[in-house]
Amino acid sequence: KNEVEQSPQNLTAQEGEFITINCSYSVGISALHWLQQHPGGGIVSLFMLSSGKKKHGRLIATINIQEKHSSLHITASHPRDSAVYICAVRGGSQGNLIFGKGTKLSVKP
Amino acid sequence: GAVVSQHPSRVICKSGTSVKIECRSLDFQATTMFWYRQFPKQSLMLMATSNEGSKATYEQGVEKDKFLINHASLTLSTLTVTSAHPEDSSFYICSARAVDTQYFGPGTRLTVL
Numbered sequence: 001k002n003e004v005e006q007s008p009q010n011l012t013a014q015e016g017e018f019i020t021i022n023c024s025y026s027v028g029i030s031a032l033h034w035l036q037q038h039p040g041g042g043i044v045s046l047f048m049l050s051s052g053k054k055k056h057g058r059l060i061a062t063i064n065i066q067e068k069h070s071s072l073h074i075t076a077s078h079p080r081d082s083a084v085y086i087c088a089v090r091g092g093s094q095g096n097l098i099f100g101k102g103t104k105l106s107v108k109p
Numbered sequence: 110g111a112v113v114s115q116h117p118s119r120v121i122c123k124s125g126t127s128v129k130i131e132c133r134s135l136d137f138q139a140t141t142m143f144w145y146r147q148f149p150k151q152s153l154m155l156m157a158t159s160n161e162g163s164k165a166t167y168e169q170g171v172e173k174d175k176f177l178i179n180h181a182s183l184t185l186s187t188l189t190v191t192s193a194h195p196e197d198s199s200f201y202i203c204s205a206r207a208v209d210t211q212y213f214g215p216g217t218r219l220t221v222l
Contacts (some may be wrong), residue, residue, distance in 0.1 A: 033211070041147070041200050043213035075195070086153070098111065099152045 005025050006087050006100035008023045014106050019074040021103045023087030026068065033097065034061050035086040043086075046094070077107045112136060113205050115214035121191055123222055130217045132203030138183035139205035144176075147200045147216075159186050176195045193221040 004025045013019050023032070034046040046095075047054050047061040049070065054061050061068040074081055087100040112135040122128050132142060140161050145153040157173075159165040159180035167173045177189040186205075190197055198221045203214040 035213070040215075041202075041218065042215040043202060045212060048210045077123060096155055096158065101152050 004100040021072045023070045029089040031090045033088040037084040113212045113214040117169045119218045121220045127191045134205040141206040142186040143204040145202045195221045
């Protein structure tokens with residue numbers, strides 16, 4: 001079993017839909033990252049969370065430490081949101097990131 | 110915001126040659142930089158962690174003599190793929206740790222013919 005599991009693996013949505021991507025992890029963590037990888041490969045860090053909820057524009061990330069679960073929500077999805085979304089956790093303050101396999105999102109116009 | 114750059118973005122080389130990839134933190138000092146490799150449709154895999162001024166720490170299965178890492182300053186780390194083989198063709202991504210987060214470079218796509 002992977003230490004970081006994401007679901008779904010692939011997701012196709014229509015423009016405007018509300019999207020949720022889930023991440024569960026099995027290790028104790030100091031922080032959780034949500035990353036966006038574009039088709040060209042470049043990676044953008046969207047959020048870093050250690051508790052609660054963060055919002056940036058149409059993106060919302062939540063984390064439940066007790067349940068070892070995080071969600072990334074996209075409101076009013078747009079085709080430009082199409083990318084691979086990766087969840088990564090840090091095992092300790094100096095620990096390395098452990099990556100999920102990613103969720104490939106395609107938003108159709 | 111903080112930016113990490115990589116150069117080159119793409120490189121094609123012949124088997125047996127060496128390729129150097131540069132990673133720079135542009136507006137912050139990074140005491141720790143990471144090198145990842147990503148094969149198609151796979152997760153990022155950590156290759157090594159480099160701390161400025163000291164030897165890199167390699168992950169299990171990564172040949173340190175093949176993937177030479179130099180972190181000579183707080184803003185520059187280099188990865189040299191020596192005697193490249195076609196199976197080294199991959200997407201190489203560097204990342205730099207700032208105080209409270211980690212920033213990723215745009216990646217370098219290496220193709221070895």
